[in-house]
Amino acid sequence: MGEKVFMQGNMAMAESAIRAGCKLFFGYPITPSSEVAEYFAKAMFNRPEEEITFIQAETEVSAFNMIAGAVAAGHRAMTATSGPGFSLGQEAMSYMSCADLPAVVLDIMRPGPGDGDIMAGQSDYYQLTRGGGHGDYRNLILAPYTVEEGCRLMQEAFVLAEKYHNPVVVASDGNLAKLRESVELPGRLEVPAPESQYNVLSGFDPAEREKHVYLTGMNGVAEVIMINERLQKKFKAIEENEVRYERYNCEDADIVLVAYGSLARVCISAMKLARAEGIKVGLVRPITLWPYPEKAFADLNGKKFLCCELSAGQMIDDVKLSVENKHDVYLFSRWGSILPSPKEVLADIRKLNEVK
């Protein structure tokens, strides 16, 4: 492992991406993601040995399409953006998914819709986990809750993108992005970057790959069926192999909190406060938002669930699906910007504890 540093979330994750061998960054500045772009821009000038290229695109539409070109040519490339910029990138996300391109995106979530606000939010959940652009596709979504986990997942994003030939999005938020935290930076990623030839990619099965990319221009029923069947086979493999989550104190719990990202930390402290006053509370913390960790709920029969989100309630749909609507699922909802305190979550836990 690497050295312990005290670093801002955005910068630590940018450094981890560089150490993962990401040499190309295309982006357009947007708060609260801009330090990632700034970090790559500085690295391009100050660390010539890294051979980094940073391009500030004229818009996110271009930045996302630049990634498509770069990864199709066998390079590790990424962008970092936030809600409005991520929306602009959705057309390219759909095309990259269709073409099996291993793009990596860091989405620093903030509250929406529209311009919203520039601090922490989780209102991109639907957009992240349901595709976001047009068509039947899925992105693999990784949601860290600390800067250190963010650094690990940033590197893993490249590994997973290349393993499945699929876009991967790391979903951070405005709190984690700006937080400075003690963190053990990961070392250099041992997995070599894909060969610098056409990478490419009809399918994650190497035997099926061809050395060309169709980004646009596919027509005809047969081809649409072939592509979709190929994609679904891939998504099934991801669902089988890549589910990640953590559970805390669930076995004896009467109430199970469900939370991800920076809000999960608020819930960890709330869980401790509740336990201190005798209310048995546990926590399920999804790390992959897609594929969703349904199996984390499999043995939690007879418990009440409190889904905590910085949105009007989006992940709660997945919690309900995971418990197959057999159990009561309640919502703790805040709009974001300012994180709620553990005591605010505790107040809802107390109320829920009274519900028969």
Add this chain to the structure above:
Amino acid sequence: MKKELLFSGIGGQGIMNLGEILCAAAIKAGYNVTFSPVYGAEKRGGRTMCNIVMSTEIECQIVSEADVMLIMDEASLADYQHLAGEQGVLILSAQVESTPDSPCKNIKTVPFIEKAMELGNAKVANMIALGFVLKYLDFIPYTSVENLVKETFASKAKLIPLNLEALKTGYEYEA
């Protein structure tokens, strides 16, 4: 173990510097540390506030019941005193004139600026504050903070003795 700290003042008072030194010392002592700075939009004289959480496990990263709150100006008291914990300590610069209305009843008023001027330089008020805050954080070794102060001023070595003296003044001040 979890300690929540909130320090707030006006740009130029060295609040962030104080917070950063404490964070570095807590990391050296093996704790998880989070630091969330808030800056006012003003170029000079704006708000500088930092939320610090030091813990043995991963915890909530925002301050909602401060164990130690340091307030250097009037406006900061109005904005943050409700976040001082009942079991914590609220440390006020003697320049703050209004009476606190906070859940925290353990209030210590310290003439940071006056003490700094007695040492010959008003700018070391933040080091006096650092020393005073340190009294409430017994898991951070004093010598570790001393060494970090030396490192902080390594490029201006002639300022080191004065800053160390200020640190000691704060640490030994009884309020």
